[in-house]
Amino acid sequence: MEASSWDALRKQARRLEAQLDDQMIAYRKLVSMKSDGSENDIESDIERSLKQLQQVNSQMQTWVSSGGSEVLSHTLTRHMEILQDLTQEFYRLRSSLRVKQQHASLLDLRDFDRAKFDVESGDSADQALLREQAAISRSSGQMDNVISHAQATLGTLMSQRSTFGGITTKISNVSSRLPTINHILASIRRKKSMDTIILSLVASVCAFLILVYWLSK
Amino acid sequence: MGDHEARGDDFEKKAEKKLSGWGIFGSKYEDAADLFDKGANSFKLAKNWSRAAQVYIKIANCHLKGDSKHEAASAYVEAANCYKKFSPQEAAQALNQAVDLFLEIGRLNMAARYCKDIGEIYHQEQDLEKASDYLEKSADLFDSEGQSSQSNSIKQKVAEIAAQLEQYQKANEIFEAIARQQINNNLLKYSVRGILLNAGICQLCRGDVVAITNSMERYQDIDPTFSGTREYKLLSDLAAAMEEGDVAKFTDAIKEFDSMTRLDPWKTTLLLRAKNELKKKEDDEDDLT
Numbered sequence: 001m002e003a004s005s006w007d008a009l010r011k012q013a014r015r016l017e018a019q020l021d022d023q024m025i026a027y028r029k030l031v032s033m034k035s036d037g038s039e040n041d042i043e044s045d046i047e048r049s050l051k052q053l054q055q056v057n058s059q060m061q062t063w064v065s066s067g068g069s070e071v072l073s074h075t076l077t078r079h080m081e082i083l084q085d086l087t088q089e090f091y092r093l094r095s096s097l098r099v100k101q102q103h104a105s106l107l108d109l110r111d112f113d114r115a116k117f118d119v120e121s122g123d124s125a126d127q128a129l130l131r132e133q134a135a136i137s138r139s140s141g142q143m144d145n146v147i148s149h150a151q152a153t154l155g156t157l158m159s160q161r162s163t164f165g166g167i168t169t170k171i172s173n174v175s176s177r178l179p180t181i182n183h184i185l186a187s188i189r190r191k192k193s194m195d196t197i198i199l200s201l202v203a204s205v206c207a208f209l210i211l212v213y214w215l216s217k
Numbered sequence: 218m219g220d221h222e223a224r225g226d227d228f229e230k231k232a233e234k235k236l237s238g239w240g241i242f243g244s245k246y247e248d249a250a251d252l253f254d255k256g257a258n259s260f261k262l263a264k265n266w267s268r269a270a271q272v273y274i275k276i277a278n279c280h281l282k283g284d285s286k287h288e289a290a291s292a293y294v295e296a297a298n299c300y301k302k303f304s305p306q307e308a309a310q311a312l313n314q315a316v317d318l319f320l321e322i323g324r325l326n327m328a329a330r331y332c333k334d335i336g337e338i339y340h341q342e343q344d345l346e347k348a349s350d351y352l353e354k355s356a357d358l359f360d361s362e363g364q365s366s367q368s369n370s371i372k373q374k375v376a377e378i379a380a381q382l383e384q385y386q387k388a389n390e391i392f393e394a395i396a397r398q399q400i401n402n403n404l405l406k407y408s409v410r411g412i413l414l415n416a417g418i419c420q421l422c423r424g425d426v427v428a429i430t431n432s433m434e435r436y437q438d439i440d441p442t443f444s445g446t447r448e449y450k451l452l453s454d455l456a457a458a459m460e461e462g463d464v465a466k467f468t469d470a471i472k473e474f475d476s477m478t479r480l481d482p483w484k485t486t487l488l489l490r491a492k493n494e495l496k497k498k499e500d501d502e503d504d505l506t
Contacts, residue, residue, distance in 0.1 A: 073267060074264075074265050077265060077303055080304065081266075084304070084305070091341075091343060098482075098486075099482040102482070102485045103485050106471060106480075107471060107472050151408065158366075161366065162366070169326070169330075176287070176324065176327070179285075179288075183285065183288070187247075
């Protein structure tokens, strides 16, 4: 019963992992292309599969805790790692999808296309003014590029600053070795007291033997 | 692989035997900890992370009995490193124990660093409440040690998480405090306008137009050059659109800003919330008329 139970759990875990791989591939494809509204279904499926895999891992954990061997423990750890990787991958993809959706929703991108069409159909005077505005915006953008280069330089300087901070941390780590030195000193002191005890015992035994010899003479 | 595992088992059994023995000379806890350490090392070589982590917890318990808090804390950190491979929750718990011990022996610097690690673990696991709590604690500890730059970067994360949890007032206050502090530093003052933009976005999400106006006056007090920046223009346009209840104007202002500087996901999320609130208000007004 136990052996078949373990094998059944293992088989179930493997099936769920394969299923999750397929679902993750579909989800990844969905995230990289335009969404058609079916992402909610796939997300629910993936979440359900992850939950099932978690339960199977818990059962395997229970099985291992009640007297499994090291090989089984190793296998269980591997399954837990796989679950962890799949979960993180799912979180990352879902965040990426949310960001795209929110960005599109914030800017009303469909309206944006229509607005662009309206701009192109305007008369020539308005078009000239809009072209000038675009040129000014580009100049402003280039100035912001220069500013961002300066800020990148600032970021580099700040990372140097954090490097020096790291050096400070390393120095404080070296000073944290001092407890280890105290630890060594404590060991030395303990061994010295142990030697003292041994020496006292030896001296006592010798004195006792001398006394016995003197009395028997 | 199997050899390392068997060796680890051997060391663990020897250590358990040592613990259950008398130990008249020397400390049995210390010797057991040494043997456990060899065992844990073997398990790590065998890539059996769960066994290695369990053995490190045992090492920590040995050191606690032997009254060596620093060694116990280090053992918990090692256990957390192993747990990270397969169970972030347990890694966070082990680090929490290490932080408590470091606080007891007065090493605030290391406690702050591992507290930050715990916060990042929870953030990765998308548990924003716990992440926020631990990052705040870490920032406080860094402040206690006078490391304001580390503290400020962590506080920015705390503020971003608070805004995601819809605690806009708290987020706004943290951003303003950071901006006020960084404006006095010649190297850091150029990033103040980004921080003030974040603070302004938090105010927009609160939806209080008077508070937004007062905040923007406060921002000019903090940074006199702020009124000439594109960030200020964006905030004032959004505030005006919000006052008039005009969603299209709101969207146009964001579109213009985004066409030059793409908004990061955090700003996108919050501005979308503000826009949805505005749209809801506009719909209500339409119903009234």
